[in-house]
Amino acid sequence: MRVLMLGGTWFLGRRIAERLAARGDQLLLVHRGSDRSAPGVPGVHLHTDRHDLARHTPQIKDFAPQAVVDTHALTGADVDAVLPLLPHVPTVVLSSQDVYEAFTGLQTGRCLAPVPIGEDSEVRRERHPHRGKGFPGVPDDYEKLDVEERWLARGAVVLRLPLIYGPHDWQRREEPILRRIRAGRDRIPVGAANLLWTKGYVDDLATGALSALDHRSADGLAVNLGETATVTMGAWFEQILGAAGSRARLERVADDRIPPDLALSGAPAQHLVVSVARAQTLLGWAPGDPAEHVAESVRWHLAHPPEDAWTDEDTAADDAALAG
Incomplete structure (x- = not known):
């Protein structure tokens, strides 16, 4: 099969491309060649901004x-x-579970939606959830609801993705714990750490994308992907510690003393747990064992640490939180 990928060189997109190529599909990868683009992703690379794609219409027609x-x-x-x-x-389109009203509740500290969340649950009433927050690479007009509306009308399968972790994660979701392990910290300040937020391992989600392309039974629908059972944020931190072979312990502090990079360990008013029953039924999809996946992810991230190191300021901030 000849597959045109918009993106395909970062994290999940990269894994989807690798999986497609491994099974023999031909790829045309349309991307800007940014610093985060992985070298060596298989396929023909067309370096252009998607907003300039019209200049490359002949190449797209030739690829068919x-x-x-x-x-x-x-x-x-x-x-x-x-x-x-x-x-x-x-067509398969990657979206996010931030489209749900529960995400607004998570952001604002209000309980706005019951869980588990299905594809027919209420979506956000307010648009542009990241406007003015200055997240790197996220424009002020970011809005997956606008993306979904257009692609669903075209008959695409829209995959609503959870908190993603795994090798090559440029957001480094496990790093708040791993950086303290590298620094030799034996106490880690956290809040109640009882947030339930559905996660997904990158390879499981790539399998879901391939299943959506192959089965066609979800065309024109939104589909949640993620774990079938979700542990608290604190339990996930413990899994990371165990996978790293660390004897560090989590120590409860008041929410107003939680270090910023551990903010998700607070006590939330809203959880974000989704049902993946539609994916299981329509796509025949099921995720693997989270414990094994956490171990695989931790091994990779320990072997590929980020450039920024633990600092004296970090030590002082953690010590101040723990001393309270």
């Missing part, structure tokens, strides 16, 4: 895509720029 995977549409304009140029073929 039989399927499309959009890994990096952040705004409605991102979709509008490519829809007229792409054929009506099976």
Whole structure:
């Protein structure tokens, strides 16, 4: 199968591309070649911004895509720029579970939605959840609801993704714990750490994307992916410690003393736990063992530490939190 991927060189997109190539599919990867783009991802690389894709119409026609995977549409304009140029073929689009009203509750400290969350649960009433927050690589007009609206009307499968972890994670979700392990810390200040937030291992989610391309039974639908059972944030931290062979212990502190990088260890008013029953039924998909996946992820991240190191300021901040 000839697959055109918008993106395909970061984290989950990279893993999807590798899996497609490994099974013999031909790939045309459309991306800007940014610093985060992994070298050596198999396929033909077309270096261009998606908003300039019209200049490359002949190459797209020559490739004659039989399927499309959009890994990096952040705004409605991102979709509008490519829809007229792409054929009506099976399409998988990566979205986020931040489309749900529960995400607003998580951000604002209010309980706004019951869990577990299904695909028909209430979506956010307020648009642009990251506006003005200055997150790197996230535009102020970021809105996955706008992305979904456009692609669903085209018959695409929209995969709503959870908190993702695993090798090559550029957000380094486990790093708040791992950086303290590297620094030899034996006490880690956390809050109640009882947040339940569905997670997903990168390879499981790549399997879900391939299943959506192959089965076609979810065309035109949104589908949640993630774990079938979710542990608290504190239990996840303990899994990370165990996988790293660390004897450090989590120590409870008041929420107003939690270090910023451990903010998710607070006591939330809203949980974000999703049901993946639709994915299991329509796609025949099921995730693997989270304990094994956490161990695999931790091994990779310990072997590939970030450039920024633990500092004296970090030590002082943790010591102040623990001394309270």
